[in-house]
Amino acid sequence: MEAGMKKEEKIKIKIKNSLKVFFAVLAVLLAAMAFLSGAARGQERADEDGEKCLGCHGKREMTKKLREGRMTVARIDEKAFRASAHGFLSCRDCHEGLFPPGGRHPSSRFRSREQFEARYSRICRRCHPDRQLREKGVHNDVLEKESGGQTPVCTDCHSAHSMKPAPRGRILTAEEIYCMGCHSRPLSMTFKRDEAMPVDVDVREIKSSVHSSLGCSDCHYGFSSQEHPVRNFKTRRDYVIASSDNCRRCHFDKYAQNLESTHNIILSKGNLKAPVCSDCHGSHATARIAREKTVIARRCRGCHTAVYEKYARSVHGRALLEEGNLDVPACTDCHPAHNIKDPFTLSYRERTPEMCANCHGNKAIASRYGLSVDVVKTYLTDFHGVTLGFYRDQKGESYRPGRPIAVCTDCHGSHEIKGTLGPDAAVLKANLVRACARCHAGATANFPDAWLSHYGPSLRNAPLVFIVNLAYRIFIPVMLTGLFLQILLHIWRYAVNR
């Protein structure tokens, strides 16, 4: 008995499976037909439809009899329609039910005008999503009704065929209409080994981005109303990385710079977490982040969290993030975005004073905070700065520097940099001995005083050095004058005696 039952069940399952396969094949075929027919429609379909439809519907006496017996006007004023906000659409974009595959005009299917309008209002909402409606308070009522299960009628307020463009609104280009026909609805893209990625697009995001004037296929090349190639990516990350190649077509300079960047280098070594264009710039909502230092810092934080936390507590980070001060450096001021270099190399280290001098050697900036621009000069003319200068010159030669020389960040720190005025000064000073001892083994508490803290020697600061310099400035000319006089007298006497 049991075995018989099992047999029956097996047969049932077999039938079920074969039905599943049948429907799946059917679905694929239907989809392919739909796609082919969609592709067959040319770009001129708007005009074609317009001619065909308006042949009848442009006539004044055109009316339509509804099933309940009432008559309604079915005439379209072509002129008003072409001038309207929807003028670039073709008839079938909204009246898709009226274009059956046979090409025959369908007979009346509407009971009443109300039913007709309610049906078409749902079609409006394909292109005009909730987000757009919410922008204007007047639509609150509509949205409320909708969530209550009713169908609000758009044409109650907006006329259907002579819809005026909204003030400051933009007319979408035909390509966008085509693409947005699907991509304005929740869609997702699947990957072999990864979670799906939503591919629905908010047009307004693009329209408020720096790329507002671009069409879809400007970036998504290979895609058009005719072509929608199927692409297979293993993971979502693979897709994002491959897509960043799209930017190259216009931003070739940045692309070339980026090739040598540390991000690209680690990416090409196989670390897929390394950022590509869209990771920093976004994709559809690309903004000019160069003008927004805070935005930059936060973008970098995505991966460099620990560094960001340090920076946020530093004298620079606090000024930027708490006071909105744009004089201070954000990440990209020292790590220039596209040709970002590995900061652990000697050549990066050797450019440090240059980077700091961009602001600390700039009188206009430094004077705003009571800072001295001498900090750069006093470093560059002292032992470490002079040595650094030679090390940099020696780069091209065959000999390499013996060891790295102290630069700004060795005493001041980099991301965690503290102010030198106020309470932080003591911390800096206390850390100095340790900083010195990194190269000068056995440095004691006295040792940091050897560095005159970016001040030139004066009677108040480093009097010993000041006095020595002053003494020689007087003594050397006096001594030389004496010697020259002696020589002249000697020669003169010798000449006289002869």
Add this chain to the structure above:
Amino acid sequence: MGTAKSFSVRRFSYRRIIEHWLYAAVFMALVITGLAQKFYFLDASKRLIMGLGGIDSVRLIHRLAGVLLIYLTAQNILAGLCGVMLKKWKPNMIIRKKDFTDAVEDLRYYFGATEAPASCGRYSYKQKFEYWGILTGAVLMMATGLVLWFPAFAASYLPGEVIPAAKALHSNHALLIFLIISVWHIYNSIFSPEVFPLDTSMITGYISRKRMVEEHPLELAEMEGAGESVHAGKNVPPFNPGSDETGMKTS
């Protein structure tokens, strides 16, 4: 007999000649590598430093030359002290009151107030000024140089400010010595009308009797008074490179 030496007096032994030229070589090495660092911003300095293999090797050369200078100076002081204490040499280099009066007298002579210049012994006040100037300068350069070479060590005994002060002293005094040597010493040994085109006494070890009469009359008188004839053409002083300072025995 009758050679050129007959008219000459031995002034410097080979040891002193070798010492002088070693000192000169080390001095030049120090000046070149040192001034290039002091005037690092000049193109010539940059070319020189790059030519010598970069700043690190220039500093290494400077320090090695410094070590040689310490050695030469130390042996000079020791030799001087021993020579004087063992009574082999007379303490000719000691500065005496006569040196100051000589200087005044020479000035008076230059201005025509007296007929003859001051008569000097083995070393004139000018030579003493140079010798002591170089010796004290060398000691100062060594001390400050060592502070700069081992700053952490120095700062463990002295206040930190001593290090930049040592640097100021080192570089300023180096310039001073360099200028004194290149003006005064070069004038006196090359361009001075008495020796032009070159004072060869530091090469041959001999000085002409004529110059002894003019420049070191007291020493000459002492030598001749001691019974060793240096008259021209007679009794050539014994050639004795082993003895120090002069060819004559002072004991």
